[in-house]
Amino acid sequence: MADTDDDHIYLSLAEEHGDGDARWAFGTGFEDPLHGVETAVPAGVDAVRLAADCAALADDALVGAQRLAEWCTRAPELEEEVALANIGLDLLGQARLLYTRAGQADGSGRGEDAFAYFRDADAFRSLRLAELPNGDFAFSVVRLLWLSSWRLALFTRLAHGAPDPVLAAVAEKGVKELTYHRQYAADWVVRLGDGTEESHRRTVAALAGIAPYTGELFTGAPVCGVAPADLRDEVTGVVRQVCAAAGLELPEAEPLPGSGRDGDRTDHLAPLLAELQSVARAHPEGVW
Amino acid sequence: MATVTGPDAALARRVAAEVPDPELPMLTLADLGVLRGVEVAADGAVTATLTPTYSGCPAMAEMRAAVAARLRAAGFPRVTIRTALEPAWTTDWITAEGRRKLAEHGIAPPHPAPRRTSGPVPLELSGVRRAVRCPHCGSAETRETSRFGATSCKSLWRCGSCREPFEYVKEI
Ligand SMILES: [Zn+2]
Numbered sequence: 497m498a499d500t501d502d503d504h505i506y507l508s509l510a511e512e513h514g515d516g517d518a519r520w521a522f523g524t525g526f527e528d529p530l531h532g533v534e535t536a537v538p539a540g541v542d543a544v545r546l547a548a549d550c551a552a553l554a555d556d557a558l559v560g561a562q563r564l565a566e567w568c569t570r571a572p573e574l575e576e577e578v579a580l581a582n583i584g585l586d587l588l589g590q591a592r593l594l595y596t597r598a599g600q601a602d603g604s605g606r607g608e609d610a611f612a613y614f615r616d617a618d619a620f621r622s623l624r625l626a627e628l629p630n631g632d633f634a635f636s637v638v639r640l641l642w643l644s645s646w647r648l649a650l651f652t653r654l655a656h657g658a659p660d661p662v663l664a665a666v667a668e669k670g671v672k673e674l675t676y677h678r679q680y681a682a683d684w685v686v687r688l689g690d691g692t693e694e695s696h697r698r699t700v701a702a703l704a705g706i707a708p709y710t711g712e713l714f715t716g717a718p719v720c721g722v723a724p725a726d727l728r729d730e731v732t733g734v735v736r737q738v739c740a741a742a743g744l745e746l747p748e749a750e751p752l753p754g755s756g757r758d759g760d761r762t763d764h765l766a767p768l769l770a771e772l773q774s775v776a777r778a779h780p781e782g783v784w
Numbered sequence: 785m786a787t788v789t790g791p792d793a794a795l796a797r798r799v800a801a802e803v804p805d806p807e808l809p810m811l812t813l814a815d816l817g818v819l820r821g822v823e824v825a826a827d828g829a830v831t832a833t834l835t836p837t838y839s840g841c842p843a844m845a846e847m848r849a850a851v852a853a854r855l856r857a858a859g860f861p862r863v864t865i866r867t868a869l870e871p872a873w874t875t876d877w878i879t880a881e882g883r884r885k886l887a888e889h890g891i892a893p894p895h896p897a898p899r900r901t902s903g904p905v906p907l908e909l910s911g912v913r914r915a916v917r918c919p920h921c922g923s924a925e926t927r928e929t930s931r932f933g934a935t936s937c938k939s940l941w942r943c944g945s946c947r948e949p950f951e952y953v954k955e956i
Pocket residue numbers: 918919920921922923943944945946947948
């Protein structure tokens with residue numbers, strides 16, 4: 497797609513300030529994140545399945561990014577607020593690319609906004625672990641450790657094995673970002689687990705509260721050829737490594753029945769989406 | 785597609801290469817390594833290829849528009865901007881000139897990025913990170929204060945010798 501209308505808004509601004517020093521607010525509704533990327537789905541790839549997998553991985557990222565954004569103005573230190581917001585921004589970028597890919601692959605031509613803002617909770621296929629409320633800082637970093645370790649393990653496989661080159665490229669870039677996310681979460685879990693009596697107690701509680709939600713990370717149908725069950729050893733190995741360094745035990749728990757991938761939800765997703773989607777739904781034709 | 789070499793192609797390449805990065809404006813897109821190619825077809829149409837730094841980079845649209853606008857202003861009416869997602873951008877592509885400019889502006893340039901082909905990414909918990917030299921005084925007595933700075937691509941550091949804070953472009 498050369499020169500879609502999308503870019504004209506930017507072009508007019510760039511031409512007005514041809515010295516390159518122009519600055520303006522970034523928004524959405526007028527940019528295709530896969531602008532100028534070859535979009536054909538390769539022969540032999542199940543396009544419907546590819547679209548569903550991309551949308552589910554985008555759902556994880558969007559919901560996770562929204563929870564991280566909720567820490568703004570509430571994090572223990574400014575540095576942590578900035579870190580959590582940056583991690584959320586990386587995830588949001590991954591979500592945008594994956595939603596756009598999903599809309600291309602399923603033939604609907606739906607853009608990222610249609611997926612993010614105009615689907616209800618029952619259409620989301622995100623992991624339930626991603627939608628749980630933030631809880632305290634310990635809960636949020638333990639959750640981030642699980643989710644980033646899981647996504648990193650999956651993306652390293654997709655980067656080298658996904659039959660769709662766009663998904664493989666998104667995964668390859670994502671690996672670099674997720675490596676930093678996991679490092680951040682791991683460092684904090686060690687610091688809290690190996691910290692004060694109170695921080696240790698809270699981290700133990702976070703691990704226990706999250707344990708039932710980790711089952712669905714490793715069950716269900718393959719994601720673009722990668723069986724979730726094959727990720728279990730690597731991901732739990734990483735979390736165990738962090739726990740050992742933090743003086744923590746990784747608790748065993750009965751997995752929660754069902755799966756977010758099959759559409760099972762907690763009560764927490766609908767309110768999260770209500771906030772996330774409120775502006776776009778109040779002004780459905782709006783661009784900003 | 786037949787492409788041309790010669791003065792037109794050289795001009796198009798130079799114009800695109802000189803566009804400043806929106807977030808690190810002391811660097812050009814060529815310094816940063818996000819400009820992956822500029823081709824001029826026999827009929828004069830220009831195709832420039834850019835690659836995003838981070839998935840969430842909010843500046844991609846601005847970069848595309850700026851490159852297209854500069855090329856038009858330089859006399860190339862038909863410009864197409866392609867996005868190359870693969871191979872993924874790495875800080876290793878920041879040129880020597882780009883590194884020099886970063887340091888000159890008080891930003892420590894990145895170490896070489898870790899090389900990986902496949903297999904699990906190891907997690908290192910030792911707490912020992914490679915020393916980053918202070919861009920102000922050159923001291924290695926520095927400490928990371930935050931893994932994430934004002935943008936995803938930078939972390940925050942403080943120098944123990946001159947006490948100045950500084951930013952470091954994280955290797956990725
Ligand atoms: Zn210094």
